[in-house]
Amino acid sequence: MKKLLFLLLILPLTGGLLAQDIPPKDWQIETALMAVPSDYREGAAVYGYDASGAFTKLREGTNDYIALADDPTRENFSTAAYHKDLDPFMARGRELKAEGKSGDEIFEIREAEVRAGTLALPDKTTLCVFTGKVNPQTREIEDPYVRYVFYMPFATGESTGLPTTPTPPGHAWLMNPGTHRAHIMITPPKEN
Template structure:
């Protein structure tokens, strides 16, 4: 999927949404923007997680295909949604659980590495994650400068087993991050279009 450098205009319904006192966007707007991370053919039937009016992490919509989408976390300053293959759901849920317990990134990484190796945490042999980002216009709620990056999980893959470099490459090129670990993944960051 190629994301054009255009302004994504949301329907008037979403432009007119009202935020709660905790600045939690409406369920409809969360779903609309969460599915932007998924490939177009998977958006309609994707399951969507997001936030209720109190800021609790909840299921906003059940799904019937292989994708799960995450709405933007209203506690984070930068707008970002994600979509991933359903086989990654246990892995992602464990990460959220460990983060909620107070663990930092490296602690979460180490704990999941231990659990995947022990066989107590399911990690698929391959799965896709797409991350959608941009800037939200606070007046119109349009997503400006939309941008998608792709992550292909291949647990315990190495540079030798894939033939990929293990250091960052220019946009448009693939490279392998976290080689040799449970979180080994191919990163592909499409180049941004120039103005």
């Protein structure tokens, strides 16, 4: 009973994570960089999590890419990378999430802010998402997979000539057409 009470008291203070749940900094950097195109890996900045679970910069960058380490509070392994011009938009999303806003609320708030010109969003930029499974013994990433997102705010099917519904793997399509978050999805076929 005392152990349960301790956990109930300590989890809110640690954001739900204990120090042993946070992967080592070097591992976070190494796996976050898997989302970065190879031309930009060496100089990419990396954000991840410190020993307390707080989101922080793990490595300064010298080029235009930013990589995000896997969020240890989420069940599935996923890292991402994007051009630095997208960082204010991404940071705003993290800020709103920390305030307890839902996904729909975040979308609506950023939509209004981008339309008002108070939140910067490049007219085109990329995001790469790297997923896989972490081998519990070796900590290696198995079944690696990368998908690509090309943001084109307010693009439509008509302005791009792309379908606006999901297509077979490998075919481009436009998600969230006509909104600030309009983006071309490219989901390569997975290997068997």
